[in-house]
Amino acid sequence: MIPALFRIDERKEEFSGTFTLGIRREGESALPRFKPGQFNMLYAFGTGEVAISLSGSPADTGVYQHTIRSQGLATQALARLQKGDAIGVRGPFGCGWPIDTVAGREVLIIAGGVGMAPLRPLLYSLRDKAHGAARVRLFYGARHPDEILYRSELERWADSLDITLTVDQGDSTWRGRVGVITQPLETADINGGKAVAFLCGPEVMMRFCIQTLLTKGLSESDIYLSMERNMKCATGLCGHCQWGPNFVCKDGPVFSYGSVRSWFNLRAL
Amino acid sequence: MKSMADLLHEHPFFKGMDESHLDFIAGCGENHIYNAGDYIARENEPADHFYLIRAGQVAVECFVPNYGAICLQTLHDNDIFGWSWLFPPYMWTFDARAVDEVHAIRLDGKCLREKCETDTAMGAELLKRFARIVTQRLQATRMQLMDIYSQQRPPLDPGQ
Structure with a gap:
């Protein structure tokens, strides 16, 4: 649950307001493998943490890539990071695509x-x-x-x-x-x-x-x-992302439509 | 080489249609080829035809003074377009431009309109089929209007 220290290795502006960060772990050359569809919690120090999907190749074991849309305070803070800046990372979390x-x-x-x-x-x-x-x-x-x-x-x-x-x-x-x-x-x-x-x-x-x-x-x-909901702890403890009987962070974010149809079609859930 | 009736038979739009109606419609159809950039329809010009695209891409456009043409939608293989021939004043409401070489069947809506006045069963069949296309295009347009990929989201309605 404690964020690991990563540094920005690469920053690419995809288009206005959306950018991709390549991040490397401080002092480690190899990162835990992730499954397509999983996400990390990215911590912009002094501002907050946000759940962002991994968007790079799972075969790339040295760098995690995240494509981020600048929308809230945390993502705006992430948008200001430059190469070499520090970032906190927890993850990868969630189940991936089957x-x-x-x-x-x-x-x-x-x-x-x-x-x-x-x-x-x-x-x-x-x-x-x-x-x-x-x-x-x-x-x-x-x-x-x-x-x-x-x-x-x-x-x-x-x-x-x-x-x-x-x-x-x-x-x-x-x-x-x-x-x-x-x-x-x-x-x-x-x-x-x-x-x-x-x-x-x-x-x-x-x-x-x-x-x-x-x-x-x-x-x-x-x-x-x-699915996307307001994820905070990423481990199914805090309940922020509860969606019907599921926690999006732990049981998702990938769900089969058959298993969530009742919740998917429920307004305001 | 396939006859016009064969070509229409194979198209989902005409699936299940009465043979005699289909034969009549086939008699109103002819193959056309449009080069890239050709206008197939022009806003405010008489709408006497509708089109079945066999191959190619057609842009539905609106000309905006001091700006140019805005493409509202593109249509592709097997799409049908043009329903202005069905309703007065029988004028095109948008431009249709061939983006690349377009092979299309052009159907004589004016001839069909007259036939539908006397053969109401055929008129009802055609209207049902066009209503489905109009509904699909309307749904697509509504989705475009929602601008769902925009970064600017409207604030949550506190009443919801």
Whole structure:
């Protein structure tokens, strides 16, 4: 429960208000392995702690990467950190994406906005083919072409990965899709009985995507969501992130839709 | 080479439609190819057709003076667009521009409109199918309006 001292190794501005930090542990060359979908508690000294998903490659054992949107006091403090600055880290916490379910199946990775960050480690893992997915498809909706996370990396991956990008608002340079992510999902040829879906993004977006996936024949237990709630202790003790009978920090943040449908559809929970 | 009726038969929009209706609609259709940059429809011009995209990307746009065209949505393979031919004053409300080479079936809405006046069963069938598309586009537009990926979230409503 005591934060370990890390230092900022790299800071990259993804787009205005969203940045990626690469952090290394002081005095340690190797870090504990993490599972795609897990998160760390990042402590901006003097300000506070915030739960942030790991967004780098699980194979990279020397650095943890976190992509952060500057929104509250703690993330604003993290945004001010520069290379060499100290940061407190607890984790990794939570369960990850159930990567053992993908063998022989069509994997649909559906991301919205900065929800792409917790799915990126999953993409790294699935790209090495060891998990035996029959096909991997990424559907990614962003607000604007300038707000597509990891764009150059996605362009490099386009040869080996079936990627559908769409933006809510295009600009004069954008030659791709304009519209919401549910549209390409609706028209996609998906074998619902053989597919498994991993979603992360605003809850509204996930809600509409789930409706589409269900009409495509996916079962509720084959749709996995990464949830976000106000996590404090990250170990299921404080109760801040309680969601129905679950603690998002300990039982999640990844849940199958079938297991949380009652809570997911309950307003104001 | 597939006939127009075969092409329509294969499209989900026409799935389950009465054969005689489909044959009539096929008689109102013709294949067209548009080059990148071509305008398929122009705002405020007569809307006498609707389109089934076989291949390519179409941008639905609105021209804003002193700014240029704003793309509201793009449409793709197998999408249907154009319902202004169904309702008075039968004028396009937006531009439709081919982003790349577009292969489309152009259907004569004016001819179908007249047929639907006399064959109400066919009219009802077509309206039902178009209503579904209109609903899907409206839902998508509402989601766009919510701007869900924005960093600026509205404050919580204390009444909720």
